Amino acid sequence: MDFDDTADEAAYRAGVRELLDQHAAELVRLDSGEEAADAAQQERALRQTQRVLAEAGLVGVSWSREHGGQAGTLAQQAIVNQELARARVPTLINHIGLGMCGPTVVAHGTPAQHEKYLARLLRADDVWCQLFSEPASGSDLAALRTTAVLDGDEWVVNGQKVWTTLAHVADYGILLTRTDPDRPKHAGLTMFVVDMHAPGVTVRPLKQLGGQSDFNEVFFDDVLIADSERLGEPGEGWRVALTTLLNERVAVGGGGNDLGLSIESLATLARDRVPQLPPDRQVLARQAVGRASVAALANRYTGYRRYTAISRGGLPGPEASAGKLAGTAAAKLVADAGVRLLGDDAVYSRGPDSDDGRWQRNQAWLPGIAIAGGTDEVLRNIIGERVLGLPPEPREDKTAPFNAGSRS
Numbered sequence: 001m002d003f004d005d006t007a008d009e010a011a012y013r014a015g016v017r018e019l020l021d022q023h024a025a026e027l028v029r030l031d032s033g034e035e036a037a038d039a040a041q042q043e044r045a046l047r048q049t050q051r052v053l054a055e056a057g058l059v060g061v062s063w064s065r066e067h068g069g070q071a072g073t074l075a076q077q078a079i080v081n082q083e084l085a086r087a088r089v090p091t092l093i094n095h096i097g098l099g100m101c102g103p104t105v106v107a108h109g110t111p112a113q114h115e116k117y118l119a120r121l122l123r124a125d126d127v128w129c130q131l132f133s134e135p136a137s138g139s140d141l142a143a144l145r146t147t148a149v150l151d152g153d154e155w156v157v158n159g160q161k162v163w164t165t166l167a168h169v170a171d172y173g174i175l176l177t178r179t180d181p182d183r184p185k186h187a188g189l190t191m192f193v194v195d196m197h198a199p200g201v202t203v204r205p206l207k208q209l210g211g212q213s214d215f216n217e218v219f220f221d222d223v224l225i226a227d228s229e230r231l232g233e234p235g236e237g238w239r240v241a242l243t244t245l246l247n248e249r250v251a252v253g254g255g256g257n258d259l260g261l262s263i264e265s266l267a268t269l270a271r272d273r274v275p276q277l278p279p280d281r282q283v284l285a286r287q288a289v290g291r292a293s294v295a296a297l298a299n300r301y302t303g304y305r306r307y308t309a310i311s312r313g314g315l316p317g318p319e320a321s322a323g324k325l326a327g328t329a330a331a332k333l334v335a336d337a338g339v340r341l342l343g344d345d346a347v348y349s350r351g352p353d354s355d356d357g358r359w360q361r362n363q364a365w366l367p368g369i370a371i372a373g374g375t376d377e378v379l380r381n382i383i384g385e386r387v388l389g390l391p392p393e394p395r396e397d398k399t400a401p402f403n404a405g406s407r408s
């Protein structure tokens with residue numbers, strides 16, 4: 001891949017910058033100094049930001065026109081992502097909808113579901129969440145226990161999910177359930193779209209160490225879901241979930257975007273901070289910055305190569321897992337180097353949205369990203385088995401009926 005913009009890409013980038021300038025006053029910015037009075041106001045502002053960007057043609061760039069997108073290339077999507085970061089626009093509020101739920105609805109939904117959901121998802125008229133993990137099934141997702149039982153043309157859902165990012169603001173979710181406990185664990189699952197405002201859905205935010213609540217517990221008590229809201233066939237939920245998970249690993253680490261703060265921001269910080277250090281510590285600081293930059297650059301370029309393969313018609317495969325693994329590791333090195341450069345000043349910050357706390361926040365946030373969407377250990381297993389062809393882990397429960405043995 002050529003790492004410089006082609007003439008077309010440079011023209012596209014200039015157009016994106018112009019659109020972002022035109023709409024500057026309507027967009028939320030990181031560290032704008034205009035902090036929202038409360039969470040509800042912040043949510044409204046973030047929804048409005050995504051709506052403005054969608055109307056300007058900057059959301060769902062690589063989605064087909066049929067699904068409300070711009071039918072652009074993945075390289076154009078990467079350019080938009082880079083320019084949004086450059087303009088200090090925060091992560092889009094519907095990032096889970098865009099990265100994971102939307103592609104799953106596109107791949108497995110009916111034309112009626114496409115019509116009902118996709119355009120509204122792109123505009124953040126509806127925010128989406130992903131309801132997979134449960135208290136006793138994270139890495140071993142196929143062991144989940146939330147049940148859906150068919151009653152006429154509706155399914156009755158009971159159970160609990162946990163760590164559901166954005167459930168507290170979400171309008172819809174994709175929900176993985178067990179519909180046939182007599183079949184082996186992977187074969188008895190079915191996926192649905194669930195209305196998060198339906199009777200029987202209770203969302204309880206989980207408070208994090210930093211004071212914020214990004215994710216939630218979600219309880220389902222006799223929640224009714226119409227059969228027309230099923231995604232894929234009954235019993236095909238695992239196949240549908242794999243679409244979501246592969247897209248998640250690409251969205252998180254596989255696209256060549258810096259996961260945390262960019263190498264360029266680290267270089268700016270280092271130019272400012274290194275000369276202030278005693279000479280012996282200057283050497284160590286330069287080495288830390290160098291190590292982090294090499295890892296982040298390697299990840300960025302590997303991601304571009306993957307993008308090129310996908311844009312030539314390939315699908316995200318098991319290699320996407322390597323992208324998330326390498327991307328998280330590189331981002332952690334960058335954040336650690338930034339916090340080291342700040343030295344004693346790292347204990348101060350003006351508040352959760354201020355620029356001067358961003359190195360510390362990244363350092364605190366990245367270990368969670370190394371867990372979400374498949375932990376580092378699980379991704380190493382996938383790489384070992386599916387990319388390198390090593391012998392698989394023994395999985396005795398793979399073929400037995402789910403309700404056999406200790407689970408019944």
Ligand SMILES: Cc1cc2nc3c(=O)[nH]c(=O)nc-3n(C[C@H](O)[C@H](O)[C@H](O)COP(=O)(O)OP(=O)(O)OC[C@H]3O[C@@H](n4cnc5c(N)ncnc54)[C@H](O)[C@@H]3O)c2cc1C
Nearest residue numbers: 130131132133138139163164165368371372373374375377
């Ligand atoms: C920031 C964040 C956001 C999240 N958002 C969502 C969301 O929106 N929706 C959702 O459904 N879930 C979400 N999750 C949950 C996430 O998917 C799970 O936390 C993750 O899959 C791990 O599951 P677990 O927490 O149950 O840990 P466990 O699966 O219990 O793992 C515990 C430890 O054992 C290790 N381990 C487990 N199995 C193996 C194995 N076979 N080989 C080697 N080591 C193993 C793991 O690596 C880990 O270190 C989120 C998590 C985080 C941190």
